[in-house]
Amino acid sequence: MGSVTRTKLMSVMALCAMIGLLLMPILVAIPALADGGAPAADAKKEGGEAKVEKGKDVYYKTEGIVSGPPAPKTTDSEKDYPRYNFESRVLLWFANQQHLYYGSFVLAVPIFCMVIEFMGVVSKDKAMAKRYDQLAYDFIKISLTAYSLTAILGGILIFTFLTLYPAFFQYLSGIFRPVMHIYALMFVAESGTLYIYYYGWDKMKEGFLKWIHLSMSVVLNVIGTILMFLANSWIGFMMSPAGVDEQGRYLGNIWHVIHTALWNPLNLHRILGNMAFGGGVVAAYAAYRFLSAKTDEERAHYDWMGYIAMALGVAFLIPLPFAGYWLMREVYAYRQQMGITLMGGLLAWLFIIQATMIGILFLSTNYYLWQALGRMRGAEKYQRYIKYLVFLLTCGYLVFITPHTIVMTPAELKAMGGQQHPVLGNYGVMSAKNGGINVIITTTVLSFVWYMRGNKVSTVSWAKFGNIFMGCFFFFAYLNIIMLAVYGYYIPANVRVGLSVPQVATTLSCLFFMFALNSVMMKGAKQMGPIEWGKISARSQYALIMLATAFTWMMGLMGYIRSSVRLFWHVNEIMRDNSPWAYTHTVGFAANMISANVLFFWISIMFVFWLGALAAKKAPVEAKAAVPGRAAAPAVGH
């Protein structure tokens, strides 16, 4: 048997082993799932007439056999809440947030890696294919060190739960026993797959073996996504429990426990959020390497890497607010009071901060794109129009961050003539805010379209009509968004609430139709000059770092909001939090805590980046040469 055939055989076997690892936890869990993951009703053991107690599912309203103990009624004692001389919740918050940051990063990066590797495989341009491959390799290299750190932080998180919240964790792990085992096995599968995928890169770099390697990345991402979905089921259960009766007793249907009211919206929101966050972190890494680069070649490579990471991150950022709306809609549908606490009550001010952060994300992205126009000859024609985009973004942003009401002294209240400002108060409602954010997103789409055609002139016969049509489409899209926002003031609330759907559809129409039309128009377009990668201002790289920091801060904020909405419940309406810390922190405290988490994450990830750079420096010359596409030259395409 030739060595090539043997290698192919080994690769196929490795892929089969990965698929086996993926399926193993499910096969192992089948017996557990069949009996609902709980011992059969103990009553049956009594012999003779089995006394089966039935309960009613709090969410699905179905009947089921009681298969578990009720949720513990905890007291403020050392037994239920062992503690140091410090707030346990803050320790848990820190451990949880750090694990989530790293977890999100290592789940998102392999997805980018898969996409970029695929682009390399299907690319007809050999040099470009090599560069994509190198980029994908760079991506996975960063995530590998972070992966170990994620596992360590996961361990710290579990120990924190076990030692500081034993009663709650015992209850949760009792309910989710089979899910937690599947999760642990999935983690083993993820680790095995990741290491084979990374270390097999050079061995499987061409032909059939490359496709096997690419398939491995698909398996890796399927495992990663399932892992995240399983973890989401725990927080979904804590917010909107199902599969238990009103005492919190498990009713034997594990699917009900997993598939709670908020599980799917959480899954979608988290996967998009992770991708946007992962893109931001990799873009910041590239910016850091760009700023510290010594040669033009290095600068060109990291400029390109930063652009690709930013583009991927923003591609997931754009639909993120819509996934957020769906999540909020489901929250309102599940418990209206919960929605009011979030959007119009105790936590409403945090949403103003969130709006500010979203605005910063889009402003940074647009700023980066405008700076990036500078590395293209021919893009000067757009420079003079940028001020109009700045105007649109600023107006959208100011409306988007306007609060409905503000905290005031009686004297201030009297001076203003009421809780709402006579002029600005009009912008603090959802109708205006929806208009604001949609204007911001549409402007970002327009910036991207300009960037994509920066150094090109369309050569299609209908180019003139295409350009006029695109201009009209964007103009009427803006008009429609603003008109719908204004229209909302004149119609009743029950009709107004529906206007957000056509507003979103208008924005998405710009995204999909204009990107598609632009791509068709730019096919075979005349190039005014190549993209001069690396010839971009340092300011643009700071915009990427700003983007990543804003992502990190917003992720911490949204995690806090989502968790805080349970108020004094460990499991909403099922298990009460009787610790001394069952209150909602002040906005200031929460903001400081989020900032501390962000700071710690960035210091630790800088260490990870430094380690990555160290490994690259220490690599012997031969090993360096073996890395695909090491010599990075400026790419010609976007």
Place this chain on the structure above:
Amino acid sequence: MGQTIVYFVVSILICVSFFAAVDHFLMDAQGLDFWYLLRK
């Protein structure tokens, strides 16, 4: 010049019809009346 005007007119017609359809049908799909204010 004449051609440009034709392109503008055609583009405006397509865009206005498209966004009016988006508004009408997406509100209709939610069981809501987009033309509420006109009918009132």
